[in-house]
Amino acid sequence: MTDIIDKAAMALSSALLLVGIVVLGVVEILDGVPYGAAPSTNEAGEVIAQPGVDPAIRTGLVLAGLAILGLWGLYRVAVPAAGIDRRTTADATTGTR
Amino acid sequence: MAYNVSNPLDGEFDLRRAGPLAPVWIATLRVVVGWWFFHAGVTKLIESGLNFTAGPSYLQGMSGTVLGPVAVWMGTAIPGFIEAIVPLAETLIGLALIVGVLVRLASLGGAIFMAFFWVGNAEFGHGVVNGDLMGLLLFVTLLVLGAGRYYGIDAVLERLAPVENYPRLKHLFG
Numbered sequence A: 001m002t003d004i005i006d007k008a009a010m011a012l013s014s015a016l017l018l019v020g021i022v023v024l025g026v027v028e029i030l031d032g033v034p035y036g037a038a039p040s041t042n043e044a045g046e047v048i049a050q051p052g053v054d055p056a057i058r059t060g061l062v063l064a065g066l067a068i069l070g071l072w073g074l075y076r077v078a079v080p081a082a083g084i085d086r087r088t089t090a091d092a093t094t095g096t097r
Numbered sequence B: 001m002a003y004n005v006s007n008p009l010d011g012e013f014d015l016r017r018a019g020p021l022a023p024v025w026i027a028t029l030r031v032v033v034g035w036w037f038f039h040a041g042v043t044k045l046i047e048s049g050l051n052f053t054a055g056p057s058y059l060q061g062m063s064g065t066v067l068g069p070v071a072v073w074m075g076t077a078i079p080g081f082i083e084a085i086v087p088l089a090e091t092l093i094g095l096a097l098i099v100g101v102l103v104r105l106a107s108l109g110g111a112i113f114m115a116f117f118w119v120g121n122a123e124f125g126h127g128v129v130n131g132d133l134m135g136l137l138l139f140v141t142l143l144v145l146g147a148g149r150y151y152g153i154d155a156v157l158e159r160l161a162p163v164e165n166y167p168r169l170k171h172l173f174g
Helices: A002-030 A055-078 A082-094 B021-048 B054-060 B068-077 B079-099 B103-121 B131-145 B161-165 B167-171
Strands: A047-049
Touching (some): A002 A055, A055 B167, B021 B103, B054 B103, B068 B079, B079 B103, B103 B131
16 A cells, blocks of 8 residues: 555656656747747837746646655655665665665 | 566666765765855845845745745745744755755755745746756755765764664654
């Protein structure tokens, strides 16, 4: 059960980060100017084009991914992984880092 | 994590395979990140003490962002706390990383700070991957790797009796 939770948390977290940054980054490039995530302006400072994907969506996805990682960390504090504790002990006794 | 024979791309994690430079580099990275935050915090303390008034107004200006509701509430409901905690926490997070004590806890704090900077600064002219996001990811990396174990005080603290008796404390160190 915990193994499934570990894998689901890591997979979901990584997926959200990669979708927010890479996948939607590709969408933004395909959508045309502006290729960045900020509006394009002319010399007068007027906005002439908006990014294809709202930066709030992208930042939200990334932060959601990191939040899941954080929640998983809290879960691991509450339910320690026995394997990791054993490895830490073994590392300590053999002097490895 | 053992080598997964069903997935050849899932390699075994072993820092020693990266060579002797890896722990030195992680420690160097930790100190550099620590100095980055320590400098940001201590210069605020020198200039305005525990009255960093730009903090609450910065948070209030984050309305409309994904962290807007939390940021605006913090900026309006607890401005005095924000004015004090920003320079203090930046300084302490920096010091903790430099000497390598409570690195996971300090990195979590740094990551939270950087999340607000990344979203609040919104300097996305060259894309969402900017220096603020890199800073955020650096803190997460130090947290995940337990960077305090490498030439840091956490390596000693982890072996103390209270920590050995209460292994959950190890989540704060490392």
